[in-house]
Amino acid sequence: MTNLLLVAGGRTLRPDLTVERADVVADRGTGRIEAVGPDVAEEYEVDETLDAEGCLVMPGLVNAHTHVAMTLLRGYADDKPLDPWLREDIWPAEAALEPGDVRAGAKLGIVEMIRSGTTAFADMYFDVDEVVAAVEEAGVRARVGHGVVTVAKDDEDAAADVEESLRVAREFDGAAEGRVSTAFMPHSLTTVGEELLREGVETAREEDIPVHFHANETTAEVEPIVAERGERPLSYADDVGMLAESDFLAHGVHTDDEEIALLAERGAAVVHCPASNMKLASGIAPVQQMLDAGVTVGIGTDGAASNNDLDMFDELRDAAMLGKLGADDAAAVPAAAAVKAATAGSAEAIGIDAGRIEPGALADLAVVEFDAPHLAPRHDDVSHLAYAVRGSDVRHTVCDGRVLMRDREILTLDEESVVAEARERAASLVERAE
Ligand SMILES: N[C@@H](CCSC[C@H]1O[C@@H](n2cnc3c(=O)[nH]cnc32)[C@H](O)[C@@H]1O)C(=O)O
Numbered sequence: 001m002t003n004l005l006l007v008a009g010g011r012t013l014r015p016d017l018t019v020e021r022a023d024v025v026a027d028r029g030t031g032r033i034e035a036v037g038p039d040v041a042e043e044y045e046v047d048e049t050l051d052a053e054g055c056l057v058m059p060g061l062v063n064a065h066t067h068v069a070m071t072l073l074r075g076y077a078d079d080k081p082l083d084p085w086l087r088e089d090i091w092p093a094e095a096a097l098e099p100g101d102v103r104a105g106a107k108l109g110i111v112e113m114i115r116s117g118t119t120a121f122a123d124m125y126f127d128v129d130e131v132v133a134a135v136e137e138a139g140v141r142a143r144v145g146h147g148v149v150t151v152a153k154d155d156e157d158a159a160a161d162v163e164e165s166l167r168v169a170r171e172f173d174g175a176a177e178g179r180v181s182t183a184f185m186p187h188s189l190t191t192v193g194e195e196l197l198r199e200g201v202e203t204a205r206e207e208d209i210p211v212h213f214h215a216n217e218t219t220a221e222v223e224p225i226v227a228e229r230g231e232r233p234l235s236y237a238d239d240v241g242m243l244a245e246s247d248f249l250a251h252g253v254h255t256d257d258e259e260i261a262l263l264a265e266r267g268a269a270v271v272h273c274p275a276s277n278m279k280l281a282s283g284i285a286p287v288q289q290m291l292d293a294g295v296t297v298g299i300g301t302d303g304a305a306s307n308n309d310l311d312m313f314d315e316l317r318d319a320a321m322l323g324k325l326g327a328d329d330a331a332a333v334p335a336a337a338a339v340k341a342a343t344a345g346s347a348e349a350i351g352i353d354a355g356r357i358e359p360g361a362l363a364d365l366a367v368v369e370f371d372a373p374h375l376a377p378r379h380d381d382v383s384h385l386a387y388a389v390r391g392s393d394v395r396h397t398v399c400d401g402r403v404l405m406r407d408r409e410i411l412t413l414d415e416e417s418v419v420a421e422a423r424e425r426a427a428s429l430v431e432r433a434e
């Protein structure tokens with residue numbers, strides 16, 4: 001047994017975003033790409049082959065910000081701005097969530113992601129052991145964490161929430177044979193009090209734990225910080241020490257020139273969530289400006305209740321479209337930039353060594369079929385990835401050198417029972433919540 005997987009006969013998206021005829025050999029032992037090239041099939045003895053004839057082999061998409069178990073709340077409350085949506089609908093429903101619900105919702109979301117070619121995600125939620133169990137079973141990769149909210153909690157509960165986030169970050173780092181990594185995850189700069197935020201971040205820094213949080217998502221989140229502190233939110237975040245190179249923040253919609261310069265200087269990444277920003281009418285992130293400044297930009301779906309799906313192809317199209325609208329320039333966020341953000345950019349943002357097809361990189365791949373009418377003719381594969389491919393065009397998904405979906409059949413989870421359980425649990429959750 002060689003333990004090698006061959007992805008044969010396809011065209012391959014290279015790190016420089018060019019496309020060439022090339023096979024890919026992945027080592028299931030190391031989980032890494034062994035070789036890429038037009039003739040590598042002849043050089044290796046492999047024991048498993050995936051047919052990619054007529055397909056494009058690309059890095060697995062990386063969903064750099066989500067709350068995966070929120071699939072159970074998909075379509076539960078729509079058409080409201082962020083603050084009332086969270087306070088009146090989402091948080092009360094989440095208060096009724098049981099650990100088994102989080103497991104079921106996470107599995108549903110992971111099935112959806114595997115189907116649409118996403119191989120890794122960053123997740124902020126609670127009952128993180130359930131998310132980890134789902135990741136382990138499904139075979140995907142994730143950076144997970146417990147979201148801390150201290151507002152409206154007494155001192156003891158608030159401190160316990162911070163402690164839980166640090167505990168989770170310590171305990172699960174390296175789980176699922178190394179496919180799980182972690183971060184300390186204060187929910188946002190306005191939902192976590194300053195003292196506990198500083199303490200938590202300080203501990204995270206001492207222990208080399210990355211920090212992930214929501215920031216500058218709406219003006220309603222920016223204004224109180226400016227009013228109270230006389231400084232912009234990211235200047236405050238910098239002062240707290242949460243803009244290190246390992247750190248990544250979700251949204252960054254309302255960021256000014258100085259904040260963008262600060263991000264570029266410190267090396268913290270921004271995860272752009274265009275669908276969520278449109279749906280909650282949060283605003284338009286200055287993505288092209290961030291890219292021009294040298295900020296690492298990834299893309300995320302955010303939770304399914306504000307999207308309402310976890311299809312990263314939708315997301316990267318939205319990123320390209322909204323980037324143009326926001327910059328008032330059709331040349332802004334071009335196809336290649338959007339594809340890069342959803343792969344290498346997201347991988348860099350959340351700190352995993354994936355998102356590019358080259359020897360040595362993690363063997364996380366999506367094989368996209370180009371046969372459908374909406375993908376004809378085939379002038380430019382990268383254009384299609386940004387503007388025309390849908391998640392349902394993904395034929396095979398590979399993570400860590402292991403095939404998770406072959407010919408649209410998920411091998412690691414029983415899709416039918418995952419969907420059935422999620423439906424049942426969502427129904428009783430809503431009953432309990434109301
Ligand atoms: N420990 C916290 C939970 C925080 S998890 C992260 C939270 O982010 C929420 N969330 C989802 N989407 C967004 C968004 O776009 N902005 C801010 N929060 C969001 C999500 O519903 C979840 O409650 C508690 O006890 O309430």
Ligand SMILES: [Zn+2]
Nearest residue numbers: 214250302303
């Ligand atoms: Zn979020």
